[in-house]
Amino acid sequence: xxxxxxxxxxxxxxxxxxxxxxxxxxxxxxxxxxxxxxxxxxxxxxxxxxxxxxxxxxxxxxxxxxxxxxxxxxxxxxxxxxxxxxxxxxxxxxxxxxxxxxxxxxxxxxxxxxxxxxxxxxxxxxxxxxxxxxxxxxxxxxxxxxxxxxxxxxxxxxxxxxxxxxxxxxxxxxxxxxxxxxxxxxxxxxxxxxxxxxxxxxxxxxxxxxxxxxxxxxxxxxxxxxxxxxxxxxxxxxxxxxxxxxxxxxxxxxxxxxxxxxxxxxxxxxxxxxxxxxxxxxxxxxxxxxxxxxxxxxxxxxxxxxxxxxxxxxxxxxxxxxxxxxxxxxxxxxxxxxxxxxxxxxxxxxxxxxxxxxxxxxxxxxxxxxxxxxxxxxxxxxxxxxxxxxxxxxxxxxxxxxxxxxxxxxxxxxxxxxxxxxxxxxxxxxxxxxxxxxxxxxx
Amino acid sequence: xxxxxxxxxxxxxxxxxxxxxxxxxxxxxxxxxxxxxxxxxxxxxxxxxxxxxxxxxxxxxxxxxxxxxxxxxxxxxxxxxxxxxxxxxxxxxxxxxxxxxxxxxxxxxxxxxxxxxxxxxxxxxxxxxxxxxxxxxxxxxxxxxxxxxxxxxxxxxxxxxxxxxxxxxxxxxxxxxxxxxxxxxxxxxxxxxxxxxxxxxxxxxxxxxxxxxxxxxxxxxxxxxxxxxxxxxxxxxxxxxxxxxxxxxxxxxxxxxxxxxxxxxxxxxxxxxxxxxxxxxxxxxxxxxxxxxxxxxxxxxxxxxxxxxxxxxxxxxxxxxxxxxxxxxxxxxxxxxxxxxxxxxxxxxxxxxxxxxxxxxxx
Numbered sequence: 001x002x003x004x005x006x007x008x009x010x011x012x013x014x015x016x017x018x019x020x021x022x023x024x025x026x027x028x029x030x031x032x033x034x035x036x037x038x039x040x041x042x043x044x045x046x047x048x049x050x051x052x053x054x055x056x057x058x059x060x061x062x063x064x065x066x067x068x069x070x071x072x073x074x075x076x077x078x079x080x081x082x083x084x085x086x087x088x089x090x091x092x093x094x095x096x097x098x099x100x101x102x103x104x105x106x107x108x109x110x111x112x113x114x115x116x117x118x119x120x121x122x123x124x125x126x127x128x129x130x131x132x133x134x135x136x137x138x139x140x141x142x143x144x145x146x147x148x149x150x151x152x153x154x155x156x157x158x159x160x161x162x163x164x165x166x167x168x169x170x171x172x173x174x175x176x177x178x179x180x181x182x183x184x185x186x187x188x189x190x191x192x193x194x195x196x197x198x199x200x201x202x203x204x205x206x207x208x209x210x211x212x213x214x215x216x217x218x219x220x221x222x223x224x225x226x227x228x229x230x231x232x233x234x235x236x237x238x239x240x241x242x243x244x245x246x247x248x249x250x251x252x253x254x255x256x257x258x259x260x261x262x263x264x265x266x267x268x269x270x271x272x273x274x275x276x277x278x279x280x281x282x283x284x285x286x287x288x289x290x291x292x293x294x295x296x297x298x299x300x301x302x303x304x305x306x307x308x309x310x311x312x313x314x315x316x317x318x319x320x321x322x323x324x325x326x327x328x329x330x331x332x333x334x335x336x337x338x339x340x341x342x343x344x345x346x347x348x349x350x351x352x353x354x355x356x357x358x359x360x361x362x363x364x365x366x367x368x369x370x371x372x373x374x375x376x377x378x379x380x381x382x383x384x385x386x387x388x389x390x391x392x393x394x395x396x397x398x399x400x401x402x403x404x405x406x407x408x409x410x411x412x413x414x415x416x417x418x419x420x421x422x423x424x425x426x427x428x429x430x431x432x433x434x435x436x437x438x439x440x441x442x443x
Numbered sequence: 444x445x446x447x448x449x450x451x452x453x454x455x456x457x458x459x460x461x462x463x464x465x466x467x468x469x470x471x472x473x474x475x476x477x478x479x480x481x482x483x484x485x486x487x488x489x490x491x492x493x494x495x496x497x498x499x500x501x502x503x504x505x506x507x508x509x510x511x512x513x514x515x516x517x518x519x520x521x522x523x524x525x526x527x528x529x530x531x532x533x534x535x536x537x538x539x540x541x542x543x544x545x546x547x548x549x550x551x552x553x554x555x556x557x558x559x560x561x562x563x564x565x566x567x568x569x570x571x572x573x574x575x576x577x578x579x580x581x582x583x584x585x586x587x588x589x590x591x592x593x594x595x596x597x598x599x600x601x602x603x604x605x606x607x608x609x610x611x612x613x614x615x616x617x618x619x620x621x622x623x624x625x626x627x628x629x630x631x632x633x634x635x636x637x638x639x640x641x642x643x644x645x646x647x648x649x650x651x652x653x654x655x656x657x658x659x660x661x662x663x664x665x666x667x668x669x670x671x672x673x674x675x676x677x678x679x680x681x682x683x684x685x686x687x688x689x690x691x692x693x694x695x696x697x698x699x700x701x702x703x704x705x706x707x708x709x710x711x712x713x714x715x716x717x718x719x720x721x722x723x724x725x726x727x728x729x730x731x732x733x734x735x736x737x738x739x740x741x742x743x744x745x746x747x748x749x750x751x752x753x754x755x756x757x758x759x760x761x762x763x764x765x766x767x768x769x770x771x772x773x774x775x776x777x778x779x780x781x782x783x784x785x786x787x788x789x790x791x792x793x794x795x796x797x798x799x800x801x802x803x804x805x806x
Binding site: 067096117120121122123125126127128129131132133135136137138139140141143144147150151176177178179180181182 | 484485486487488489490491492493494497523524525526529553556557559560561563564565623626627629630631634638747
């Protein structure tokens with residue numbers, strides 16, 4: 001972050017994780033509309049390029065060329081600091097890395113998956129059939145290829161791309177297991193922010209994308225152990241997190257990977273008559289909201305909130321949605337502050353009636369029956385999205401930095417209670433204020 | 444495919460696989476897998492065939508006579524890269540059954556893969572009930588509906604046109620379409636349907652009812668299976684007038700059912716008293732009971748195969764069967780055995796009476 005080289009990080013509004021900056025005019029920014037990349041994106045791309053130096057498969061995977069009977073060409077990897085292409089029809093290989101307690105996945109676009117299997121089977125497919133759905137045979141052959149690639153990479157990782165030195169990587173392919181292979185999309189729930197690496201792959205006449213989805217915390221571990229240059233060469237710039245594991249400090253590396261989920265809270269929805277009144281299609285006003293503008297791209301103020309595990313307190317950080325970003329990008333207004341929690345403002349709070357805590361007597365009417373669980377008044381939190389930030393990223397955040405939420409521009413907002421999802425909805429305009437129309441209820 | 448009573452009954456039969464007569468078997472129909480692999484779904488079967496075809500797994504099988512532990516370790520290690528329960532299933536199925544060696548010829552494995560792939564990637568519209576085509580087109584845009592209705596195979600055109608409420612003017616007014624676009628449309632509208640290989644000879648009986656018999660024969664089997672259940676439950680009123688022929692049939696059927704599990708007989712009685720069947724009109728009750736028999740047996744079949752088989756019957760009936768499929772936790776073995784006995788009795792009786800030409804699939 002702030003300690004990254006000035007040639008890359010001189011703009012204080014640089015996005016965290018995305019490489020996206022707000023365009024502030026040609027005068028202020030001589031690079032204009034050029035895309036920007038963060039240092040860790042560059043590192044990850046270089047690391048991956050080191051494995052595929054000549055747009056070909058590495059030597060240990062050349063058997064794939066022979067198996068298909070045609071060479072496979074890869075473009076340089078493109079790193080996107082968000083989950084991208086999760087819903088595109090693909091043959092998805094879902095993997096678990098138990099040592100890191102994380103999951104990852106590889107998605108091979110459907111036309112490329114067809115081509116690979118068709119070449120292996122010597123099968124002719126009409127061009128119009130290249131988008132037909134995958135068959136179980138292709139799932140099975142995909143599993144076979146995944147297992148063999150893991151076998152090959154296990155040896156390759158130990159040896160290193162040049163065959164001379166070992167590359168430190170948290171992903172030992174020997175430790176990775178295949179969970180499932182098929183057309184089901186990868187579900188990154190619970191993994192925090194996701195990083196997508198995309199290759200454009202050409203096999204025969206077909207060019208399509210292969211995507212690798214990784215948890216951001218895993219990527220942080222991976223890139224922290226890589227100095228951006230092949231083994232044996234000096235570092236091109238100072239490390240942003242001090243001595244890495246190569247110098248023997250595993251503590252730094254672990255700290256770089258510690259992360260927390262920050263929720264972008266837009267306000268609260270009061271449900272005085274309980275969740276039983278929560279209906280699909282219902283319109284709920286947002287109280288305590290400083291959101292303004294149009295539902296498609298709101299402005300105003302939100303708060304990024306991270307609760308501590310022991311519920312004793314939370315960090316809060318004011319931010320505002322970047323114009324025309326559909327609330328996907330938030331600009332930090334101030335550094336995070338810590339607040340102790342006298343009471344949980346988000347959890348359901350039972351409103352104590354006059355009959356409570358009063359001794360019953362023969363003269364007083366009998367106490368009313370306790371309310372049903374769904375009739376208990378609750379306060380729901382309206383979340384625009386979430387972002388997983390490592391401790392080192394948070395430490396480096398400063399006003400003006402831009403954070404990207406793990407949501408797309410059309411993603412619904414979420415209504416939560418104690419961090420748990422209760423409903424989803426879409427922002428709507430109620431007179432001049434923003435409200436939520438409920439689209440899904442999860443009770 | 445998962446285990447089914449039908450496949451269990453064939454356990455003692457020799458499996459042909461890729462034996463010397465395999466070419467003949469390919470022309471006339473073939474068992475798609477050895478007995479051990481009937482417990483696997485299509486994707487797992489393809490995985491094992493892929494290892495046989497391109498290396499890796501076959502080492503253990505070929506090395507068994509010499510007892511080379513290294514190859515066995517390599518096989519075990521390969522499965523260990525799979526999720527634990529998946530690996531256990533493959534290991535137990537593949538490595539635990541000597542009949543699995545029939546796939547050891549790489550060329551035969553590739554040929555088998557190629558054949559399954561070819562059959563499953565393209566849907567054969569001659570084997571799909573037209574109501575499924577109408578259902579598939581319901582989700583398409585009006586332009587695609589008109590295009591397909593105008594260019595569909597002749598035997599489907601009228602059904603599609605009526606099913607989608609298109610008139611002749613709709614079809615005649617369709618503009619000329621670029622050949623590429625026409626190809627795309629005519630291929631992609633079928634993507635909600637699945638293909639399958641009709642040449643298999645080791646289909647479970649419930650699948651065979653759907654795929655190998657005419658609709659009329661399928662209905663006859665379901666109805667007779669339901670009538671048998673009514674006899675078991677002591678509800679002859681459903682069966683109508685008892686003629687001498689009918690009495691002889693009853694005697695024959697009851698003889699066939701002497702070995703039925705008492706728990707299954709109780710279940711049949713409970714089925715007839717269920718609320719779901721109470722709403723079924725009397726004249727449909729027997730057929731509805733037979734459909735329930737079919738559903739209970741289909742629940743044990745491989746999902747992709749089941750989906751393909753259901754396409755042979757009208758969509759509303761297939762949808763009913765789907766709703767009757769029992770959950771995995773509600774399938775005791777005696778229930779499947781009893782339902783198989785009912786289905787086989789109905790099949791054999793119709794065959795005996797000359798109303799069904801085919802023999803019971805496992806005989």
